[in-house]
Amino acid sequence: MQRIDPTQMPVPVPTAASEVSVSLWGDVWLRLKKNRLAIIGLGIILILVLTAILAPLVAPYPPDQQNLGISKLSPNSKHWFGTDVLGRDYFSRVVYGSRISISIGVVAVGITLVIGLITGAIAGYFGGWADAIIMRVADIFFAFPFIVGVLVMITVLGETIPRLPLLFIAIGLFGWASAARIFRSSILQVKNLEYVEAARAMGASHWRILTRHVMPNSLAPVIVFATIATGTVILTEAALSFLGVGVPVGTPAWGLMVSEGKSHMTTEPWLVLFPGLSIVATVLGFILLGDGLRDSMDPRLR
Amino acid sequence: MNSQAPRTAVAPHPDSVVPFKNSETVLEVRDLAVHFFTDYGVLKAVDGINYTVNPGETLAIVGESGSGKSVGALAVLGLVPPPGKILSGQIIFQGQDLAQASEEELRRVRGNRIAMIFQDPLTSLNPVLSIGNQIAEVIRAHQGASRRQARTRAVELLEQVEIPRANQRFGDYPHQFSGGMRQRVMIAMAIALEPAVLIADEPTTALDVTVQAQILDLLKGLQLDSKMGLILITHDLGVVAEHADTVAVMYAGKVAEYAEVANIYAKPYHPYSIGLLGSIARLDQKRTETLQTIPGQPPSLVSVPSGCPFHPRCAFSQDVCKVEYPELLPTEHSLRRLAACHFAGNLPAPRGPGR
Numbered sequence: 042m043q044r045i046d047p048t049q050m051p052v053p054v055p056t057a058a059s060e061v062s063v064s065l066w067g068d069v070w071l072r073l074k075k076n077r078l079a080i081i082g083l084g085i086i087l088i089l090v091l092t093a094i095l096a097p098l099v100a101p102y103p104p105d106q107q108n109l110g111i112s113k114l115s116p117n118s119k120h121w122f123g124t125d126v127l128g129r130d131y132f133s134r135v136v137y138g139s140r141i142s143i144s145i146g147v148v149a150v151g152i153t154l155v156i157g158l159i160t161g162a163i164a165g166y167f168g169g170w171a172d173a174i175i176m177r178v179a180d181i182f183f184a185f186p187f188i189v190g191v192l193v194m195i196t197v198l199g200e201t202i203p204r205l206p207l208l209f210i211a212i213g214l215f216g217w218a219s220a221a222r223i224f225r226s227s228i229l230q231v232k233n234l235e236y237v238e239a240a241r242a243m244g245a246s247h248w249r250i251l252t253r254h255v256m257p258n259s260l261a262p263v264i265v266f267a268t269i270a271t272g273t274v275i276l277t278e279a280a281l282s283f284l285g286v287g288v289p290v291g292t293p294a295w296g297l298m299v300s301e302g303k304s305h306m307t308t309e310p311w312l313v314l315f316p317g318l319s320i321v322a323t324v325l326g327f328i329l330l331g332d333g334l335r336d337s338m339d340p341r342l343r
Numbered sequence: 344m345n346s347q348a349p350r351t352a353v354a355p356h357p358d359s360v361v362p363f364k365n366s367e368t369v370l371e372v373r374d375l376a377v378h379f380f381t382d383y384g385v386l387k388a389v390d391g392i393n394y395t396v397n398p399g400e401t402l403a404i405v406g407e408s409g410s411g412k413s414v415g416a417l418a419v420l421g422l423v424p425p426p427g428k429i430l431s432g433q434i435i436f437q438g439q440d441l442a443q444a445s446e447e448e449l450r451r452v453r454g455n456r457i458a459m460i461f462q463d464p465l466t467s468l469n470p471v472l473s474i475g476n477q478i479a480e481v482i483r484a485h486q487g488a489s490r491r492q493a494r495t496r497a498v499e500l501l502e503q504v505e506i507p508r509a510n511q512r513f514g515d516y517p518h519q520f521s522g523g524m525r526q527r528v529m530i531a532m533a534i535a536l537e538p539a540v541l542i543a544d545e546p547t548t549a550l551d552v553t554v555q556a557q558i559l560d561l562l563k564g565l566q567l568d569s570k571m572g573l574i575l576i577t578h579d580l581g582v583v584a585e586h587a588d589t590v591a592v593m594y595a596g597k598v599a600e601y602a603e604v605a606n607i608y609a610k611p612y613h614p615y616s617i618g619l620l621g622s623i624a625r626l627d628q629k630r631t632e633t634l635q636t637i638p639g640q641p642p643s644l645v646s647v648p649s650g651c652p653f654h655p656r657c658a659f660s661q662d663v664c665k666v667e668y669p670e671l672l673p674t675e676h677s678l679r680r681l682a683a684c685h686f687a688g689n690l691p692a693p694r695g696p697g698r
Contacts, residue, residue, distance in 0.1 A: 235466040242420055242461075243454030243481050243532060253480065257471045 072337035079333020085326030093139040100133035104293045113309050122315045125298075126305070135315050137293040142323060145208060145278040146271040152213025153274075154267055157220025158256075164221065165228030165259075166251050176225070179218035188277065190215045195286050204289050208281065212274055223266050227259035234258075261338040265331050272327030279320050295320050362601060362678045363395040363589060369539045369572050370396040370419070370457070375432035375442070377411075377418045384645045388414040388427065390596035393671065396540055396572040401563075403575045403583040403604070405619070406593035407641050412576050415593075416542045418442075419574075420457060421449035437539065455485045458533035462545040464525035468517040474528045475501070475513030481535050500531040504561060523554035527561065534565055541566075542574045547582065559586050580623055584608055589679075592616050595642050595652035598671050601681040612674055612682035614657045614690065651685070659690045 073079050092099055108128035116123040122131035164175040182190075194211040195204075202210075231237065232255050240254045281287035282296030290297065295316040302312030361371060377389040389411040396402050404412045417423050419434050421441060434441040436457065441449065453459075461467040469477060478500055479493035488496070494513065501509035504527040517525055526546060533541055543562065547555035563586060566573055575587055583590055583604065590607050592600040592615065600613040611617045618637040639656035642648055648655050654664040663685055671683040682688075 235461055235463060236469045238422070239459075239461055239467045239529070240469070241453070242422060242459040243484075244450050244452070245454075245480075245484060246450060249480075249484060253472065254469050258469065 069334070069337045073333055076333040076336060078329045079337075082326045082329025082331075082333065085322055086330060089139055089323055089326065090143060092136055093143040096136050096140055100130075100136040102130035102133045104129065104133045104137040105291075106130070106133075113305070115309070116311055123309070123311045125302070125312060131311065131315060134293040134298065135295070135319055138295045138298060138316060138319065139323075141205075141288060141292065141294040142275045142278065142320075144205075145212065146275045146327075148209040149212035149216070149274045149278075150267055150271045152209060153216035153220050153270065154263070156213070156217035158224055158263065160217065161221035161224030161263075162228060162251060162256060165225035166232055166247075166255060172225075175221065179221050182215060182218040185215065187215050188280065191277070191281065192284075192286060195281070199286075204287075208278060208287060212277055216270060216274065219270070220263060220266060224259060224263050227262050228255055231255050231258045262335075265335040265338065268327055268331035268334055272324040272331070275327070276320065276324050361395060362393065362673070362681055363397065365397060367398050368395055369398055369437055370574075371433070371435040372415070372419065373433045373435065375415060375418060375434060376430040377414050377423055377427055378430050379427040381426060381645070386644045387596050387647060388644055389418065390647070391432070392591075392593070392596070392598050394591050394598070394601065396574060398539070398570040398572050399566060400588040401566070401573040401575055401586055403577060403587035403590045404593060405577060405580065405583055405590055407578065409641060409644065410593040411596040411644070412593050413544055416459070416544060416574060416576055419540075419542065420453050420459060421446070422453075451485075454481055454533075454538070455536045456538050457540045457542065458536070458538040459542040459544065460526070460529045460533045460546050463549045464522055464529050465549065467529055468525055470517055473514045473516055474520065474525075475515075478528070478532045478535055481532050485536050496535070497531070500535055501528070503534075503565070504528070504531045506531075522550050523558060526550060526554075526558050530558070530561065530565070534569070534571070537569055538571060540572045540574065542576070544576045545578070546575070547579070548577070555582070562586075580619060592619065595647050596644055597652060597683065598681075599653065599683050601671060603679055606680060612680075612687040613653075613684045614659050615653050616682075618656075651683070659686060661685070 073083075106129060108124075110128060111120075111124050112126055112128045114120055114124040114128075120130050120132065122135055125131055125134065160175045160179070164172040191211045194214070195207060198207055198211075237250060237254050240250050245254070278287055278294070279296030279299070282294050283300040285300065287296055288294045298316035299313050299320070302309070302316070306313050361373070364371065372392060372394050374391050374393060375389055376387070376391050379386040379388055392411070392415055394402060394404070404415065406412045414423065414427065418429055419436075419441060421444065423429060429442050432442060436452065439448075441452065444452070468474065472480070475494065475497050478497040479490070482488050482493040482496050483490070498509050498513055501512065506512060506524060506527055517528075520528065530546075541562075546562070547558050550558060559582060562573065565571065575582070577583060587604050590600075590602060590604050591598050592607070592613065594615050600607060600611065600616045602612075607616060608620065611620055615637070618635070621635040622637065624634055637656055642652055642655070648665075650666045651657070651660070651664045651669050654660040657664065667685070669683045669685045669687075671681050672687075674680050674682050674687045684690075
């Protein structure tokens with residue numbers, strides 16, 4: 042008779058997905074995958090980002106190549122989106138326009154997040170007078186209408202700072218208050234949880250508690266905010282460009298293209314339609330993804 | 344018959360004679376008072392408590408919710424949450440008074456020389472860090488060990504607390520563990536730096552009974568190996584009987600009785616201890632018997648009754664109990680048998696019906 046040595050027994054290998062070592066973010070992805078709208082949003086964003094990065098490969102013509110002989114062509118097989126007043130290939134311009142939108146979205150929201158996360162973390166974690174000062178300053182920024190604040194800043198500093206960096210700074214600066222508020226309230230919740238107390242009882246320093254325990258667990262609402270804010274910021278840039286205080290005239294930017302095309306809307310509607318649709322699709326993509334992220338990060342579903 | 348005279352006043356013991364103190368004592372809490380300055384008034388959570396922790400021994404702190412047992416332990420680590428404050432007293436740990444220590448000095452003691460495990464293992468671990476990294480982090484924070492050293496040590500610790508396949512489970516996250524397993528992880532973290540004292544705040548309250556026994560046995564085994572002193576905060580008198588060496592019974596922020604376990608179970612002196620022990624369900628009890636209870640409610644710590652805080656609920660209370668607080672004093676002339684009752688060892692006849 043054969044004797045069984047327990048040390049030689051095969052260890053059962055876990056197979057079910059839930060048994061596999063998944064991090065919290067892995068969990069979020071599993072839930073997000075099931076949300077069709079969020080995946081559509083993610084798809085739009087991915088296409089947009091790839092287009093922006095690979096613009097020279099995607100665009101069939103240089104965006105600034107003028108040919109007055111083919112002015113205002115309607116969409117055809119050579120010029121998919123037609124041409125504009127100066128005979129530039131409109132598809133190429135829309136493709137390059139994604140670069141402006143994406144860079145505005147990434148950089149302005151990046152600035153918003155850096156300022157918002159630092160101030161929100163300090164206010165929420167340490168409380169007291171630091172909290173009072175930071176949140177009153179945030180209130181002042183809140184009281185200022187966003188678009189008016191940005192307009193004023195661009196008008197005042199427009200001569201001294203190049204337009205695109207100025208747009209980044211202006212939009213980033215007027216958005217931080219929301220990020221700070223959201224992060225602060227999230228930190229207020231987390232910092233009183235038991236594992237934070239436990240970390241303190243284990244002798245962790247304030248820095249370590251804040252960066253390893255409190256902040257990572259407070260990020261979820263901020264990520265949702267940032268995703269939706271990216272859409273909003275892209276919309277703001279488009280609005281500013283439409284109003285003529287955005288990127289310099291001649292730049293391929295969607296807002297500017299809508300503005301330049303509006304006088305031809307009745308005769309050459311594609312000049313408004315294509316950049317307009319691009320803006321709508323982009324903003325929608327970020328909002329759909331943000332919504333999906335919020336659902337899949339909701340701790341009540343966890 | 345209410346003719347018994349209160350115990351004759353004994354002069355408070357001299358400073359050098361502290362209950363249960365010996366040459367090895369690691370932690371001594373003396374006359375510690377922690378008050379919370381709330382909007383409703385001063386809440387006296389801990390009001391002059393004394394206890395001693397010796398290496399390899401377990402001190403159980405027993406009491407109802409709100410008797411100050413947890414706050415007293417948090418004070419040892421300097422973790423009293425605002426608006427609480429250590430008002431007076433000393434916390435002498437290895438010759439250093441922690442009540443006077445700076446935040447930085449306290450931080451170096453926490454987790455390193457005095458560690459703590461909490462009641463609910465489900466909420467005491469950070470959900471976004473793997474359990475291995477959480478243990479390794481404690482080691483790195485205090486000893487500046489390299490990432491790889493910390494990892495090796497963390498796996499050793501997981502094995503020590505009997506987590507199967509410790510090496511594979513290093514990277515797993517808290518939600519992949521059961522309650523008992525998470526408490527084992529907490530214990531691994533707490534003993535990572537071989538602390539001299541471990542404070543366990545109701546370590547098994549959130550676990551089911553079979554797991555409770557496993558966890559307590561684990562703690563006992565670790566204690567035997569390391570000579571660690573253990574403060575076991577609990578309201579489970581069964582756990583106390585089985586695992587503690589000495590017991591401090593707390594009532595309304597004060598120690599009501601302080602003695603060796605066997606003695607207090609054999610013959611409780613304080614009427615509150617008598618009531619607590621009387622209210623345990625026993626297997627040899629007839630099924631028709633109802634469980635005994637202690638009448639009344641624990642007092643609000645904002646307005647503690649005058650005199651002996653237990654007097655409104657005490658079947659034996661006399662006039663003196665309403666006006667004069669009975670100090671925690673030796674009975675039987677022994678520094679290992681203390682009670683805070685005017686009539687310790689000499690209780691008058693109970694009054695009122697039902698008792």
